[in-house]
Each structure stands twice: as structure tokens, then as C-alpha cells.
Amino acid sequence: MSTVISVDDLGIEFYRSRRRRMSMREMLFHRRTTHSTDTFWALRNIDFEVKQGEAVGLVGGNGCGKSTLLKMIAGVLLPDEGAVSVTQGVAPLIELTGGFVGDLSGRDNVYLTAGLHGMAKEEIDERFDSIVDFAGAQVRASLDTPFRHFSSGMQVRLGFAVVTTLNEPIILVDEVLAVGDKAFREKCYQRMESLLEDGRTLFLVSHSEHDLKRFITRGLYLRSGELAMDGPVEDVLERYNADAAGAGS
Amino acid sequence: MTLIDRTRAITGKRQVLWTLVVRDLRVRYSRSVLGYVWTILDPLLMSSIYFFVFSFLFKRGNVGHDPYILFLVIGLLSWQWFTGCLTGTSGALLSDAKLVRSTSLPREIWVVRVVIAKGIEYVLSLPVLAVFTLFYVVQGKGHLNVGLLLMPVGLVMQFVLLIGLGLLLAPITTLVTDVARLIPLAVRILFYTTPVLYSGDIIPHPYDRIVWLNPMTGVLEMLRAGFFNQPVHSGPILVGAVVTVALLFIGATTFGRLERSVLKEI
Numbered sequence: 001m002s003t004v005i006s007v008d009d010l011g012i013e014f015y016r017s018r019r020r021r022m023s024m025r026e027m028l029f030h031r032r033t034t035h036s037t038d039t040f041w042a043l044r045n046i047d048f049e050v051k052q053g054e055a056v057g058l059v060g061g062n063g064c065g066k067s068t069l070l071k072m073i074a075g076v077l078l079p080d081e082g083a084v085s086v087t088q089g090v091a092p093l094i095e096l097t098g099g100f101v102g103d104l105s106g107r108d109n110v111y112l113t114a115g116l117h118g119m120a121k122e123e124i125d126e127r128f129d130s131i132v133d134f135a136g137a138q139v140r141a142s143l144d145t146p147f148r149h150f151s152s153g154m155q156v157r158l159g160f161a162v163v164t165t166l167n168e169p170i171i172l173v174d175e176v177l178a179v180g181d182k183a184f185r186e187k188c189y190q191r192m193e194s195l196l197e198d199g200r201t202l203f204l205v206s207h208s209e210h211d212l213k214r215f216i217t218r219g220l221y222l223r224s225g226e227l228a229m230d231g232p233v234e235d236v237l238e239r240y241n242a243d244a245a246g247a248g249s
Numbered sequence: 250m251t252l253i254d255r256t257r258a259i260t261g262k263r264q265v266l267w268t269l270v271v272r273d274l275r276v277r278y279s280r281s282v283l284g285y286v287w288t289i290l291d292p293l294l295m296s297s298i299y300f301f302v303f304s305f306l307f308k309r310g311n312v313g314h315d316p317y318i319l320f321l322v323i324g325l326l327s328w329q330w331f332t333g334c335l336t337g338t339s340g341a342l343l344s345d346a347k348l349v350r351s352t353s354l355p356r357e358i359w360v361v362r363v364v365i366a367k368g369i370e371y372v373l374s375l376p377v378l379a380v381f382t383l384f385y386v387v388q389g390k391g392h393l394n395v396g397l398l399l400m401p402v403g404l405v406m407q408f409v410l411l412i413g414l415g416l417l418l419a420p421i422t423t424l425v426t427d428v429a430r431l432i433p434l435a436v437r438i439l440f441y442t443t444p445v446l447y448s449g450d451i452i453p454h455p456y457d458r459i460v461w462l463n464p465m466t467g468v469l470e471m472l473r474a475g476f477f478n479q480p481v482h483s484g485p486i487l488v489g490a491v492v493t494v495a496l497l498f499i500g501a502t503t504f505g506r507l508e509r510s511v512l513k514e515i
Binding site for chain 1: 275354
């Protein structure tokens with residue numbers, strides 16, 4: 001199997017104060033900015049490869065850099081050190097409704113978002129019905145009303161339906177493996193399973209042990225910005241739980 | 250050469266770029282009943298006001314070329330594209346932060362798409378110009394000439410200029426918050442220091458050279474070349490072209506340098 005994601009000595013540095021924004025007044029009158037120049041490495045020396053068809057899960061406590069790593073693989077953050085190379089197309093389930101515009105109808109939004117992720121118009125025409133079917137009858141009934149009138153559940157359902165219909169061989173998921181109500185969540189799980197059966201590569205960030213055990217075979221354990229362990233998911237979870245228990249006591 | 254690489258990356262995503270442009274136009278026109286009227290109403294009203302002030306109140310016949318209202322319409326339509334782009338591109342990365350964060354497109358696309366969308370609005374407003382020209386030609390006061398060929402060159406120059414300025418402003422506005430407030434101010438000052446309401450000929454000699462440094466002077470010179478019985482000055486066009494290309498390089502370099510910090514910020 002060929003390598004589809006390779007992460008090579010990756011590092012990214014952030015400012016410790018959340019806002020790096022500079023104020024022009026300070027620049028003009030004090031000849032310097034008071035913003036903190038104190039930085040820290042959110043991730044450093046990360047090295048791993050993912051082969052085609054693998055299902056990889058990222059575990060670790062809050063703030064250990066899981067989402068940051070996922071964003072760099074998705075190409076929406078750029079590393080300060082090292083490199084990420086992804087050889088195939090990516091379907092990111094990161095901000096599901098990110099591309100949607102409140103003022104346009106649900107129908108227009110499907111075309112726009114799918115188009116943004118690189119789908120051609122003919123492809124969308126072809127899959128439009130299956131997208132809407134997946135999102136449910138409620139969504140179909142209000143296809144021509146402005147998207148902002150959709151309930152939040154309907155919005156994420158439509159978002160999920162669009163992104164999982166993309167024909168990309170790599171799927172990146174940030175905690176949104178399943179959305180909506182109970183019935184819809186089961187549909188999401190089934191959709192994920194069928195995508196995995198197709199031989200897609202899955203890269204999942206999750207705190208849910210249930211989700212991880214259900215879909216993932218290989219685990220990566222991130223601890224304070226470093227890759228602490230890379231191995232079968234059961235072992236990685238065991239180590240993570242042991243660490244968490246240790247920190248808790 | 251990074252500029253060529255980036256251009257290639259963007260043209261590779263032209264379908265997405267087009268989707269974004271269509272989205273911009275749709276959002277703009279689906280939100281308001283008057284839609285298209287808004288695009289042309291502003292320059293039309295402003296043209297009539299300036300015409301009223303200068304021709305009736307001040308009785309200055311020599312401010313711009315004759316017919317003055319045509320002179321104003323050409324200037325203000327193009328200026329509307331300029332202002333719209335400056336405000337639009339400077340906020341481009343912030344206003345679509347959610348989208349920028351969730352797609353890995355070449356980031357320059359968020360700037361380019363604003364310039365194109367506003368450019369299409371500009372082209373859509375050109376029929377207004379045609380109506381005015383026709384009106385004066387029928388009256389025998391029109392002076393349509395071969396200089397009309399410079400118009401597309403002027404449009405290309407304005408397009409490149411706007412891309413360059415946009416690439417420069419978008420990351421800076423994201424990182425230095427106050428710049429967003431400075432832009433409307435700068436735009437207003439530029440409006441009166443650019444020959445939009447008046448012709449560059451009325452600026453006293455050594456100072457007209459300073460105005461040449463503003464590429465919009467050259468752009469307007471080219472846009473107006475075909476409509477009036479006036480000599481076309483090559484000075485502002487050549488100087489403007491050099492400044493435009495320089496701005497494109499500066500903009501592209503700045504954008505590339507600040508991209509990392511911007512992505513962490515939004």
C-alpha cells in the first residue's frame with residue numbers, strides 16, 4: 001500500500017497570548033508593541049506516515065495539538081518547521097457548515113460547497129438527490145428556503161451529507177463523526193463504515209473511545225505537543241487512560 | 250519564481266474561483282430587491298451632484314474634459330470598482346474566516362475573487378456609459394476616437410493594480426486591526442488627489458508629476474482616451490504601469506510572508 005500522508009519532523013509555533021494583533025497606536029507612539037512575544041511550540045518533532053486505507057485515530061488531552069495537527073494535514077495551517085505531504089485529495093469534516101451562506105437557499109448552498117471542495121457541476125447534478133436524501137426529508141422540504149432558516153440540526157446534516165459525498169480518498173474528521181439526532185447519528189456511522197469499506201483513508205480526532213474503537217485500527221497518542229506513542233488502537237487507548245488516571249490522582 | 254507558481258496554483262482552481270465569484274454576485278443580488286440598480290445608482294447620483302456643484306455653482310467649465318458629465322461617469326464608475334475592492338479585499342480573509350479555515354485553496358484566491366466579482370459589477374455598469382456616449386454622439390458633441398483601444402489596457406492595468414493592493418492589504422488588515430479603520434480614510438483622500446473629478450491638466454506643473462505616481466491617474470487617462478477631443482499623456486500611463494507592477498510584486502511577497510501568521514490568527 002502506498003503512503004498517502006507523510007508528516008516529516010513537523011513543528012508549529014504559536015503566540016502564548018491568544019491575540020497577536022498589533023495596535024497601530026502602540027507602533028507609532030511607543031515604537032514597539034506590547035503584544036506578547038512569548039511563544040510556544042504547539043507541536044514539535046512529529047514524524048509519521050499513513051498508508052492508503054488505514055484508519056488512524058489521534059488521541060490526547062485538551063490542548064495537546066490534535067486539531068492543529070489535523071488542520072496542517074488538511075492544509076489550512078502551515079507548519080513552521082518540517083513538512084506535511086498529502087498525495088491524494090482530502091475531504092475535511094472540520095467546519096461542516098463553513099462554506100454555507102445564510103442568505104442563499106439550501107439548494108444553492110449544496111452546489112456552492114460541493115463546488116468549493118472541487119466537485120464539478122455535472123457530478124453535483126448526479127449526486128444531488130443522494131445528498132438531499134441522506135440529509136433527510138425535513139431538509140428536502142425546505143430546499144428552496146434560505147439556509148439561515150434551517151434549524152441547526154438540519155444545517156449540520158446537510159453539511160455532513162455534502163462533505164461525505166465528496167469523492168476524496170482521504171477523510172479527515174475533527175470530532176464530528178456523527179451529528180444530529182439519534183436516528184441520524186446511526187446513519188452517519190453507517191456512512192463512515194461504507195466509506196472505510198471503499199478503501200478510503202480515515203484520520204480521526206476524537207475523545208470518544210466508542211468511536212475510536214469502532215472505526216480505528218491504529219492510534220497516535222499526542223502528549224504536550226509530541227508524539228508519545230504510535231501503535232494499535234487498544235494499546236494507545238490503554239496508555240492514554242493510564243496517563244489520564246495518573247494525572248487525575 | 251513564486252509569483253508564477255502562485256498564479257498557476259490559482260488558475261488550477263479556476264472552477265472554484267468561479268464558484269466563489271458567482272456566490273458573491275448571487276449574495277449581492279439576492280439580498281436586495283433593487284439589485285442591479287444599486288450598482289449604477291451610486292455613480293450616477295454622485296456624477297449628477299459633482300456636475301451640479303462644479304458646472305452650476307462654481308461655473309467652472311475647464312475642470313474636466315467636455316462633456317463633463319461623461320467625464321465624471323467614466324471616472325466614478327471606475328472609482329467605484331477601486332473603492333469596492335480596497336474595502337472588500339482588505340477584509341477578505343476576515344469576513345470569510347470560516348471558509349478560509351476549512352478549505353486548503355491557495356489563499357490568494359480570497360483576494361482575487363473579490364477583485365473579479367467587483368470587476369464584473371463594473372463591466373455590468375458599462376451600459377450606463379454607453380447610454381451617455383450615445384446621447385452625446387447623437388447630439389454631435391461626442392468625440393469617440395481610436396483612443397478607445399486604450400480602454401481594455403486601462404482595465405487590465407486597474408485589475409492588476411487591485412490584485413497587488415489587495416494582496417498587500419488583506420494580510421496586514423488581519424494582523425494590524427486598526428488598518429481597517431484607516432482604509433476608508435485613505436480612500437477618501439485618494440479620491441480627491443486622483444484626477445477623478447478634474448483632469449490632470451489643471452494641476453500646476455511640478456506637482457502633476459506626483460499625481461503620476463498614483464496608478465489610477467494612468468488608468469483613468471487610458472479609460473478616457475477614446476471619449477474626448479483631448480491629447481492623451483503617456484507620462485502617467487508609463488509611470489503608473491511601473492508602479493502597478495511593483496505593487497503586484499510587493500503585494501505577492503507580503504502575502505506569502507504573512508500567510509502563516511494570518512492562518513494562525515483567523
